[in-house]
Amino acid sequence: MGRSPCCEKAHTNKGAWTKEEDERLIAYIRAHGEGCWRSLPKAAGLLRCGKSCRLRWINYLRPDLKRGNFTKDEDELIIKLHSLLGNKWSLIAGRLPGRTDNEIKNYWNTHIRRKLLNRGIDPVTHRSINEPAQEVASSTISFTDTNMKVKVEEGKDLETEERCPDLNLELRISPPYQLNPEEIGAKSLCFACSLGLQNSKDCSCKIGCNFGTSTENSSSVGYDFLGMKNGILDYRSLEMK
DNA sequence: AATGCAGGCAACCGCCCGAAC
DNA sequence: TGTTCGGGCGGTTGCCTGCAT
Numbered sequence: 001m002g003r004s005p006c007c008e009k010a011h012t013n014k015g016a017w018t019k020e021e022d023e024r025l026i027a028y029i030r031a032h033g034e035g036c037w038r039s040l041p042k043a044a045g046l047l048r049c050g051k052s053c054r055l056r057w058i059n060y061l062r063p064d065l066k067r068g069n070f071t072k073d074e075d076e077l078i079i080k081l082h083s084l085l086g087n088k089w090s091l092i093a094g095r096l097p098g099r100t101d102n103e104i105k106n107y108w109n110t111h112i113r114r115k116l117l118n119r120g121i122d123p124v125t126h127r128s129i130n131e132p133a134q135e136v137a138s139s140t141i142s143f144t145d146t147n148m149k150v151k152v153e154e155g156k157d158l159e160t161e162e163r164c165p166d167l168n169l170e171l172r173i174s175p176p177y178q179l180n181p182e183e184i185g186a187k188s189l190c191f192a193c194s195l196g197l198q199n200s201k202d203c204s205c206k207i208g209c210n211f212g213t214s215t216e217n218s219s220s221v222g223y224d225f226l227g228m229k230n231g232i233l234d235y236r237s238l239e240m241k
Numbered sequence: 242a243a244t245g246c247a248g249g250c251a252a253c254c255g256c257c258c259g260a261a262c
Numbered sequence: 263t264g265t266t267c268g269g270g271c272g273g274t275t276g277c278c279t280g281c282a283t
Contacts (some may be wrong), residue, residue: 016251016277038268054269056251090271101271106250 013047017056021046025053026061059102070107072211078104078113083126 013021034057037050046053070078074096081092089101089108096104108123108212116123120130 014253049253050252051269052252058267059251087272102251105272110249232280 012049012052014052017060021048022056022061025057029057029061055102059100062103064098065100070099070111075112075115076164078108079116079126082108082112082123 001164024044024046028040028046032043039050040046040053041048041050048056058125077096078092081095085091089105093099093101093104113123116126117129120128122129196212
């Protein structure tokens with residue numbers, strides 16, 4: 001029993017959006033908000049598929065989109081996130097405010113892929129192309145158990161640690177986890193901290209890194225990218241709800 | 242100036258998942 | 263429990279533009 005098509009394709013426009021269509025969509029969403037995409041085209045007077053409207057809004061018309069060239073910091077962040085998450089563009093986009101999954105995906109395929117290849121790095125495995133195939137250090141996160149186990153394999157060494165069972169990977173686009181301004185004073189956060197990556201090795205301001213670690217020596221605690229503390233995922237930095 | 246080619250990117254397609262019934 | 267529907271995601275396509283010849 002197949003699914004019915006999401007819209008009646010015979011009477012829908014396809015291809016590039018016109019300025020008038022954009023204006024209609026923007027005006028409708030401003031007036032009514034994002035609601036049922038299926039019924040939106042008819043209500044807005046658009047001869048478009050609901051999916052097409054959603055995509056156009058999310059990837060191009062949304063007012064909070066950044067547009068423009070990616071910064072070097074964003075470049076590096078995308079590479080690191082990709083090495084951890086793979087082609088999970090929506091997850092990666094969730095860590096880059098104002099960027100969409102489609103934009104990042106395109107940017108990866110056109111710019112970063114080539115950049116990594118030029119550096120002699122396999123864009124899929126993030127390892128040197130010349131590196132012989134072998135069992136190398138890898139991180140495996142298992143979500144199958146009630147108690148989440150994080151296994152960190154370092155060559156032949158294997159550590160398994162019980163971690164918090166209720167890892168929340170439900171994501172949404174929103175400002176990243178921020179520190180209370182009163183707690184950080186008037187100082188500004190570095191790029192990593194502004195993205196919610198406090199305690200990251202990439203932190204250059206050290207403001208976020210001093211937060212929440214008063215009982216432990218922050219300089220000796222090896223926080224990794226994405227809040228991997230000594231190889232253990234700090235799920236708070238991933239939580240976006 | 243005309244043509245061919247490659248790169249960039251917007252948009253589409255098909256599949257998956259969760260909610261509702 | 264099975265079916266339908268809406269929304270979301272990743273992969274792919276195809277148009278547009280700029281550059282080289």
